[in-house]
Amino acid sequence: MSIWKGNSTRGSQRGAAVEGSGSARGERRRSARTATDRGGKARRRSAIFDPEPEEDRSQQRRARRQPQPELRRPRRSLAHATISFGAKSFVMVLMCWALCFNFSEVRGGSMMPGIQDRDRILVDHVSYLFGTPDRGDIVVLRYPMDPSLDYVKRVVGLPGDHVQIYEGYVWVNDELVEEPYVDPESNDPYAYVDTIVEPKSYFVLGDNRIRSSDSREFGQVPHEYLRGKVRVRLWPLMRAGLVE
Numbered sequence: 001m002s003i004w005k006g007n008s009t010r011g012s013q014r015g016a017a018v019e020g021s022g023s024a025r026g027e028r029r030r031s032a033r034t035a036t037d038r039g040g041k042a043r044r045r046s047a048i049f050d051p052e053p054e055e056d057r058s059q060q061r062r063a064r065r066q067p068q069p070e071l072r073r074p075r076r077s078l079a080h081a082t083i084s085f086g087a088k089s090f091v092m093v094l095m096c097w098a099l100c101f102n103f104s105e106v107r108g109g110s111m112m113p114g115i116q117d118r119d120r121i122l123v124d125h126v127s128y129l130f131g132t133p134d135r136g137d138i139v140v141l142r143y144p145m146d147p148s149l150d151y152v153k154r155v156v157g158l159p160g161d162h163v164q165i166y167e168g169y170v171w172v173n174d175e176l177v178e179e180p181y182v183d184p185e186s187n188d189p190y191a192y193v194d195t196i197v198e199p200k201s202y203f204v205l206g207d208n209r210i211r212s213s214d215s216r217e218f219g220q221v222p223h224e225y226l227r228g229k230v231r232v233r234l235w236p237l238m239r240a241g242l243v244e
Helices: 001-047 054-065 076-098
Strands: 100-106 120-124 138-143 146-157 163-166 169-172 193-196 201-205 226-235
Touching: 146 169
Parallel strands: none
Antiparallel strands: 100 120, 120 226, 138 146, 138 226, 146 201, 163 169, 163 193
8 A cells, every 4th residue: 555655656746747847848838939929029019110220220310410512513614604705795796786787888979989889888877866967977868769778968957957059069057068078070060959957857968969869859858767877988998987
């Protein structure tokens, strides 16, 4: 009986030991599973709320604090800027020149000897937009009989002037007009005129009186028919200069 009891005791002890070891293994498995679950949860939580290591975040913060270099446009060279400014200025000058002046070629000899056939002259289109002609001005005007044609003549009478022509001489307001630009051989001794110049009109003559169609023929010229003032003869070069 004692042997049996001892055996049973040993068996019970062994059973207890076995049971205890089994429960310990089970506890270890459960604790390992729990640790695994916790670790998985921790890893999942870390993956959701902390996607980047702390070291990377600190590097990003330091990079944001550092000033970013400014993007600068390349500076143009002084030569390039000078050329660009010169080209624009040249274009502006040409535009202003085209609006204010133009070159014209004279056809005919009605203004000889001062202006001859085929002379190239420079016409100022601005002067008479803001002012009026003076006696002795050489002007380009629209031919009153056909405004599509331009004539070159000299202003002799202004609005209100009393103009008289007889025996080849011109009188304005009872005073003899000296005309050094008229060749005595080109004067017309048979012309006769006695008129008062109307308001906003002008009496014009050609310097080559014997071969000129002027106010003796087509009458006085309205101010709006004046196109510009002749200032310079450009061609031929041997006679280039101011026109008087």
